Structure formats: structure tokens, C-alpha cells
Amino acid sequence: MGEKSSSHVPVTHERCAHVEGPFYHGTKAALQAGDELVPGYGSNFQEGRVSNHVYFTALVDTAAWGAELATALAGSAERGHVYVVEPLGPFEDDPNVTDERFPGNPTQSYRTRHPLRVVGELDDWEGHDPEVLEGMLDSLTRLRERGLDVIED
Template sequence: MVDPLDEGPFYHGTNADLRVGDHLTAGFRSNYRPEIVMNHIYFTALIDGAGLAAEIAVELASGEGTPRVYLVEPTGVFENDPNVTDKKFPGNPTRSYRSTDPLLIVEEITDWTRLSPEALQMWRERLATLREEGRDEIIN
């Protein structure tokens, strides 16, 4: 395991309506690829990164749900997300992490930067291209 680069605060973006005190756990279907059951729960130290994840989760759920960002606390060991760290973004500038242990929901964050309609359309097109090319496995 690589030592994580920071101690938080940490955020998780999703289309799920959660409550303070809930736990996010691995072992459920991916927000991004529902055919995959996740072995890890993913989170970031960048609030707008979590916002982007939330927006994409809604897009991939055919517009179902509301994009939500939660302040979370890891309850156990976590590591740099190897899907992005040193594969796509050396040094983990996305400050992305994963854990097999639950994340505790501390609060819902409402003051994150929403994507503009133009940026959202760009992501729709980017996701469609990845699917067409059979490269959507890069989306966690």
C-alpha cells in the first residue's frame, strides 16, 4: 500500500440520497458501470472532483437522482486510487483514494461547483466516445 498524500477532508460524489451517519460500503454496483460490483469505495480530497463524480453518476443513471456531494470519513485503511494514480495522473493530483472499509457520511455539502450545461454536454460526449471505443472500463 502507498501512503496517502493527505489527511482530508474527504468527499464522495453520487446520485444517492444519504443521511448523516450512513455508511458507504464496497460490495454494491458501480454508479458508473452497473454491471460491476465494486470491491472498493472511492473518494477524493477535492470537493469539485466529488462534484464531477456526482454529475457523472446522474448522467450514467439516465438522469435519475440528484448529484450530491458528501463529506466523508474513512473508517479504516485507505490507499491512493491505483486506477488514476501513476497510471493516468502521476503523483495523484486528483487526490483520489479507495478503501475496502466503509466511509462515514458526516454531512451533505451543497456549495460545490456545478457543471455548466456546456461542460455537462462535453462529458456526455466524452462518455459516449469511451463507450463506443469500448474503453468505459476507465470509469470507476
């Protein structure tokens, strides 16, 4: 896990222009084109935590996880939403899923302290099987019980 991928070039605030979209954000929130997602609001994944970054990805599947987990953790049976977004400032690799945890950035996940503009909603995204989602939720519960559900924000 701690070994870095030799082909991954780290994405930093100073070196992110080469990363091309489209980009996606999965959430429980109902938004419209033109809305902006900004840091400073409650985390979808840890109650009582304010997020210092806004997180996004270049993969629909990763955004689908975000939408499904955010709604499930909120106690909602809703599907959630996956939005096409545009970062309005520099961004970097999400350290929660790169290098220290997974070599490189296999989920193509990023974070920014700048707004993300919602371009539109992706309606035809495929969710995960209920058993797979339940397995992920169980894993998160086990991490929380052991105090290992750390978010580097």
C-alpha cells in the same frame, strides 16, 4: 502520461495516515449523516458492475464530477449529492486517475475496501457548466464504444 510525478508520494494501505481530509464523495444516492458507504454495490459508472472499493477525494470539484456523472448516467436530471466522509480504514491512491493516466494524483482521489462514514452533506458545491458535463459524457460514450472505459477495481 506514463511518467510518474517526482513530488508525489504514493498513498498505500500501509502509508495513508499522513493524508488529511476533509474528504468528499459524490453520488446520486440520498444519504444522511451516520450512514456508511461500503463496497459490494453496483457501480455508478458501469451498468452490471459491482464495485470492490468505495471511492472518495480531498477535492470538492472531483466529488462534484462524481455526483454529476452518477446522476446523468442514471438518466436523472437531479444534481446529485456531495458528502463529507470519513474513511474507517486504510485507503490508497485511486489507480484509475493516478500515475498510469495522470502523473501523481492531481484529483486527490482515493479508494478503500472499508466503509466511509457520511459526516454531512455539502450543499453549496458548484457544478460544472452543462456544456462541460455534456462534453465529459460524450468522452465517456466514445471510450465505451472503443472498449476503453476500463475501471481498475
